[in-house]
Amino acid sequence: MIRFLQYSLLSIVFMLASCEQVLEPKPVALLADDLVLNEPNDVQPVRIGLYSALRSTAAPNMIAGDFTADYLVHNGTFTDFRELGTKQITAANGAVNSLWVGLYRAIYVANFILEKLPQVSGVSENTRKQVIAEARFIRGWANFIATQTYGDIPKVTSTDQATNRAIVRTPKADILASVLADYQAALTDLPSVASGSTDVTTNATYLNKISCQAAMARYNLYMKNWVDAERLATVVISSGVYTLQTNYSDVVLKDFTAESILEVGYNLTDDPGTSNDPVTNGVGLNNLFVSRREVIPSNQVVAALTSAESGTRSATIGFNVQNLRGSDNGWTVLKYGTASEDNNNIVLMRLAEMYLIRAEARAQQGKLTGTSGAIADLNVLRTRAKAPAVSVTAQADVLLAVERERVYELAFEGQRWYDLVRTGRAQAVMSAYTPNWNVRYERWPIPQREIQQNPNLTQNPGY
Template sequence: MKINTSIYYLLGISLLTTSVSCSNFLDTEPITEQQIDLTNPLKTATDAENRMNTIYNAFGNEYWQLDYFFNGDAQTDISYAGADNVQNFQQDEYRILATNSNVLRDWKYLYGFINDCNMILNYVDEINDPSLTSARKAQMKSEAAIMRALYYFHAVQLWGDVPVVTKAVIGVNSANFDEVYSQVYPARKPIQEVYDLIISDLEGSLANAPAGSEKYKANKNFAYGLLAKVYATKPNPDWAKVKQYCNNISGVSLLANYDHLFDGNHEGNAESIFEVDGNAGSVWAWGTSMFTGTDWKKFNVPSNDLVKTFDDENDLVRKASTIKFSTVSWSDNFWTSNNYPFMNKMRQTDGKQNFYILRHADILLLQAEAAVRTADYTGAAGYINQVRQRLSLPTVTISSESDGINKVLKERKLELAFEGHRWFDLKRTGKAIEILSQQKDGNGSILSYAGNINQDRLLWPIPQGQRDNNQNLTQNPGY
């Protein structure tokens, strides 16, 4: 059906093309007297495969190459902001403004990614191309559902209540105006409703998701692992579900050599559950240069606290894989120029750096957390000690829930530093304010900005630019 009237469509989302990039999914722009085809924008198997490529090619953009790692780690005790971007300093120092351009950028990215997933979920079944089998359609929908769940999981952890948009709107007429309006100008939905969608997407994906051996796709093991994290993070966590879904993951094991995880010679390894294939092709891993190199001061500068934690634990193996010290041409309030640290897990600068979205050690430590929360302290220690064993570190014991959570968090800090998890770990366990308010510099003095952290600052502000365009969006407290 074609219409010839005044319509609105989503700014930056071409009706028939494949990429949203930095465009703003929830902004609108009027177009008058245009003929808009409201039939399925995906006509052929090639159209559908191109849209799937768009979903995975997103791992090469700014959100995944830079912001994901910055958001997860620079806001915590393991790193300083680094570089010289004032927007990043706001994040690092818990004084974000609603006009922060990084916050707006990430909102746009996440809802753009969601739109690409919605295109598959909404339209792939309508394609009448004999070369696109029903089995392939079902797998595409499973992969898109897993990825949509991942992005909503990011959004709900960053902002709390967020809009739930499940339709890829391609046009509007009098018949679909009400539905389109609610998708283009959505109100925020309660956190529980967002988690309900995430869980529905993930559990619905399991029957047709790729096998866990397909580590570069949104696979079944990843869906299980993401479900475990979601059930651990949502309001009123369900630890039985966490245990169930962790136990459903199969065919993975810890690598014997920790550094093999990051050396570039063991990609798609036994420990990997889902990883990004940085291959200088569809995903050019340019982000490495944001974190390592002596040509300019990089982002996510390792903190004095992280170095001290490695040293206090005598954890030489993970320290060497995680942090690299170099001589540079600058110094700052934290480090001298002749011994300046860089994160070392993202170390390949040729565009071929792989990175993990989820790996087995993360799941083992999540199992430890679930065991602690259900008073299985012996079991919890066992999971932690599996991770420590490959490093020849002493075993731990756990005496109480508080002791167990502290030990889980310390192990996650050492094991997963600079993989984008710390901020969300601290929030999930209820330890963010307690730990981040006591951050210290190299002299043992509490950082001047540590006192900025409070309950309101555990969520980001809704971007002011979004609220200017959509009167249905309310603001988070404290902004």
Template sequence: MKKRILAILFLTATLYSCKDFLNLKPEYQISDQGFYQNQNDFETALVGVYSTFRGLYSSSNILYMSELTTDNTEIQWSSPSADEMQMDQNGVTATNAFARAVWNSCLYTISQSTNILNRIDAVNFDQTTKNRIKGEAQFLRAFSYFYMVRLFGNVPITNETFSSPAQVAAADLTLRPKEDVYKLILSDLTSAETLLPATLVADKTRASQMTVKALLGKVYLTQQSYDLAATKLKEVIDSKQYSLVADYKTLSTNGNTNLAETILEVDYLSGQTAGNGQTLGNNYSTLFTPAITSMAIFPGNSQGAGRIVPTLDLTKAYETGDARKAVSVNDSVLLIGGKKSYSRYGLKFVDFKAVDPGDGSISFTILRYADLLLMYAEVLNEQGKAADALPYINQVRQRAKLPALAGLAQADLRLALERERRVEFLYEGHRWFDLIRTGRAQTVLNAHYASQKLNFSVQDFELLFPIPQAEIDLNPKLKQNNGY
């Protein structure tokens, strides 16, 4: 069953990924008379929404924007593309392909979710099922807007279902203030919270009530609404539906699906293809490992691409005795013939059993319980409750075989949480957002560049990415972010 679902997901993603957002083509329009007629139609449409949303991770575009832009990772490959170099040097232009891909993936998800939500109440079928579909669609729409508002700032908002280019042209697709975007995000999530089941969903590629609460907590934290964040995060913790796994390594190696710590994940299958011949695996094993032709770490001695590899600074960020380091990064590559060569590379989410490194089967974790614990510690600390926050960061440190922290004042605990999140969530797409949320991006990243004697830096306007120029060309109502 899972293979069939993944195949449907990939086919749907392929269908939508070829189209510019709101550039409607008659052959891809869905007729009200021919679809959205029964429960099965809405279930199929929801699978399509998940497919588009998972494209953020399957393509690794979100990792280029949230990891390669930071002090966590860098390009090792000798011939990177201009778009990759822009991400690595925080010099992103409005024509950057990765930024446009993320913009489009989010807006595709938003558009598909809106299609479901605008039609579902007109069709009669089981109310419990209908509520679940609505809740999941609202969750995916909110999560997509959450990515967009943090990356691009002001973005378009629409709750319309378009069936013609004329309707698109007449619609208000100007950039809306980020405050309005957050209102929509919170409206969707608070509604989804009431519609989704409170019981744990076994398939953690789908959202349940606690998934929504976890995201609500992150949204409130980002808005510095600490009281509201504390309430939602504590509800997830008190539900006891999740717990830390004993061995950190199991979170990002083969067989890591539906773990006790996982709140939301994306699953992959290696050696499987959709009807168009495209793989159902991921490309993390290629991106995170060196571009060395004589490398002998994969079956068949395949080489990596060296596009998103750990910085030396990151490898030094682990405390002595941190059990996470040995299962997250390495600097010794086995070569054909048995010798080893110095080269830094990632271990998390790398499928060392894959014959093709571009076809990995390891699941990617979007939300997990350790994130909840560290967010809750951050919230308590910002409320002036540093002593109360320490047990939550210490749970994560205990799993990493590190000593408990004690007696830290608020400012010191802020830095401790920053360091803890950096090594705990390497390659999980958190670093850029963490630094932006805490107002530390320029201080941390510019110090990193200076230490490397690099002549570039993050300027004020670069805390937001540019609106893709191709989207402005398609929709002149969009206006470019300042500085670009």
């Protein structure tokens, strides 16, 4: 059966601003199958649990998006990361299982709220609508990531264990339709946020109408709905709620910047840079990148990020000659610090991505030049990065420029593999990167543990 039903403990600590600030009420622990939502005082703890469940998806989602692609090379001893680095992924891989568990944990908590909250009396209508909208969004978000990662997945819409023990996979198209329905429902009741709002932490921590529209812009880009992707990205850009940082290095080295649209925070006890993070099999991002150096940036991405075309985006990685030995190229990912540093959060969406979404959508429509063209959007980011302006004008060349710009701008934010698959570029790029690449790696396997526990689940081809 789906493993979120077997989780013994769900921590619902949720961090708001810095590593030391904790969102009230104080953290509590709840059995996943015994969440309590019977009276108004229960609403806020369960709401925090919902955001905590979202947070648990962030690190494994980053691992999926970048470890599966051409950004990282295995440099250590862990089997799970060796499989990802050498492109010999198995259904028993712990990272494959961790993302699945995190996503279905989020879906479970969202479904719990959607089932229970309408029946709780004494809750204000505004609170009820907002929390239900947040649950709809997070369920949609989790399903979107799950279907992009695994393909057809179980469509879980209840907390009934008997139903979920024997659930089958639902076609990807049906899951994506449900994602859009969840986003649209969430958009109606999520709170508005005023243009020019300076509360950047709240803007990035809690869902609002603009952050929902940002997720919908990404959704429409993946669906190749170019007109809607352009329109929604424009709404986010024009809202004035989020602004680009002046210096790109701040994106790497600081939490809760003005351009962060959705960001998950941590504290000293549950930081993803520590060795206690359960969703990365006990090894957090900072440990993977820095302490253990289990994975290091590939030579290809190092060359890209240190080129003149990248500009100041080279701040994403750092070099230390003392690490230069054997197969270690000496380079390190700098985006994920320790719990005591000011860059230990994980950003799920930021404003720069909206410019990239709009640029790609415009390019696909043939809108290449002028103030409302794809090139103008790319040059906004290139100007910020002190990189030379885009000089190409042919549509195919502009689309390749968008792909490269996503490498420079979004490296190690968990999007590369998904980008290559959705654009049909995975086979060309990855087969040139490694002789072990196989078309089956355009989808992760369904975790072997899930198939063993639910005989109605089928495996993806080739695994």
